[in-house]
Amino acid sequence: MTQDKKVNDMLTQMRTAVDTARAVTSAAMPAAGSGKLGAAPSAPASSMSALNKPAETTHSRALLLLINELMAGVETRFGIKPGTLVERKLVRIFKDMPMETLRDWVESMNNCSPDHSEWQSLVENLTVHETYFCRDPDLMNMLGDEIMPHLLNLRKTQKQLQIWSAASSTGEEVYDLTFSALRAMQKAGYARLFEGKLVPEAGWGVFSFGTDISNQALRTAKAAVYGDLGMGSFRNLPDDWKMMFEDVKIAPANAVPGVNYFKIREWVRQCTRFERFNLMNNRPPVMGMDLVFCRNVLIYFEDPVKKAVQTMLARAMSPGGVLVLGASVQMLVPAYFESRLGKGGPWYVRNDTRV
Numbered sequence: 108m109t110q111d112k113k114v115n116d117m118l119t120q121m122r123t124a125v126d127t128a129r130a131v132t133s134a135a136m137p138a139a140g141s142g143k144l145g146a147a148p149s150a151p152a153s154s155m156s157a158l159n160k161p162a163e164t165t166h167s168r169a170l171l172l173l174i175n176e177l178m179a180g181v182e183t184r185f186g187i188k189p190g191t192l193v194e195r196k197l198v199r200i201f202k203d204m205p206m207e208t209l210r211d212w213v214e215s216m217n218n219c220s221p222d223h224s225e226w227q228s229l230v231e232n233l234t235v236h237e238t239y240f241c242r243d244p245d246l247m248n249m250l251g252d253e254i255m256p257h258l259l260n261l262r263k264t265q266k267q268l269q270i271w272s273a274a275s276s277t278g279e280e281v282y283d284l285t286f287s288a289l290r291a292m293q294k295a296g297y298a299r300l301f302e303g304k305l306v307p308e309a310g311w312g313v314f315s316f317g318t319d320i321s322n323q324a325l326r327t328a329k330a331a332v333y334g335d336l337g338m339g340s341f342r343n344l345p346d347d348w349k350m351m352f353e354d355v356k357i358a359p360a361n362a363v364p365g366v367n368y369f370k371i372r373e374w375v376r377q378c379t380r381f382e383r384f385n386l387m388n389n390r391p392p393v394m395g396m397d398l399v400f401c402r403n404v405l406i407y408f409e410d411p412v413k414k415a416v417q418t419m420l421a422r423a424m425s426p427g428g429v430l431v432l433g434a435s436v437q438m439l440v441p442a443y444f445e446s447r448l449g450k451g452g453p454w455y456v457r458n459d460t461r462v
């Protein structure tokens with residue numbers, strides 16, 4: 108067997124391991140809102156392995172060290188701390204493999220950048236893409252009633268709203284934010300309803316940018332087609348959100364029987380753009396943002412990483428712009444923001460302190 112073949116075989120086994128562990132973890136975790144799986148906060152290393160038993164051998168200790176090294180590589184490159192179940196599963200999968208081969212593979216991974224395809228495959232498996240339209244109704248109401256009026260007032264001269272969903276997964280949040288902006292503009296008299304579309308008045312515009320580490324998620328976001336399968340994208344869709352969608356027919360080969368598919372309408376899609384971006388990068392992909400959402404991702408990161416990401420987000424924002432992190436994530440860079448507490452949780456207004 109060539110070295111490449113060995114590495115490929117191991118990677119395949121690893122992906123299967125991660126997938127299985129994911130399924131196990133999802134089943135064991137509470138449903139929506141908590142995030143799914145393998146990327147859930149992990150237990151301390153001492154509680155982590157079936158190997159920490161009296162019969163522990165030199166081989167098993169070395170194996171555990173290698174797996175920890177790999178997991179540390181994930182955390183350094185992507186911020187995600189893989190969970191205990193993933194680690195246990197990997198131990199089981201790799202325990203009969205020649206240590207030398209495994210060591211070579213982990214070493215070769217260590218020398219690769221986060222953009223390398225091997226890391227990308229691994230991160231596709233380790234990331235949680237759970238999301239849906241109007242995910243947090245209280246937050247969405249606060250967005251429409253408090254945040255959007257603040258932003259429209261801020262931008263009444265420039266007449267442009269620039270929005271960034273950092274970790275947008277399959278795109279639902281980006282379309283929510285765009286639709287919410289257009290509705291707020293209509294309420295303020297800056298957009299009107301014309302032939303079923305919300306059309307900005309002359310000079311006004313919305314630009315919404317979605318980024319994620321997962322190419323798979325970004326593909327779905329760009330296609331903007333969602334099925335009404337069970338607890339999917341539409342589990343929480345309010346009636347007045349429905350004008351954003353049109354029915355669409357999917358080729359039978361790609362469709363799940365019995366599922367109806369809906370596509371985001373062109374008048375919303377044309378305000379959006381999606382790109383791959385790793386939150387660990389300290390240079391933002393866009394500047395001058397008025398509204399930044401970074402929800403349900405920092406919960407998987409340790410505090411120093413959260414702080415670095417929040418600093419990067421502050422760098423991307425204009426003074427007066429608003430950052431939303433979700434209720435469970437603490438603001439760790441208060442020097443750049445003023446805190447507000449609304450009916451749907453905390454939001455942060457960027458001050459003019461330079462980052």
Ligand SMILES: C[S@@+](CC[C@H](N)C(=O)[O-])C[C@H]1O[C@@H](n2cnc3c(N)ncnc32)[C@H](O)[C@@H]1O
Nearest residue numbers: 185234238274276319320321385386402403404
């Ligand atoms: C649970 S989803 C959250 C989606 C959406 N923000 C929401 O609240 O519904 C988390 C997303 O974070 C992405 N992610 C994880 N680590 C990342 C990183 N280092 N850089 C960019 N995106 C990352 C995952 O790929 C996943 O799509």
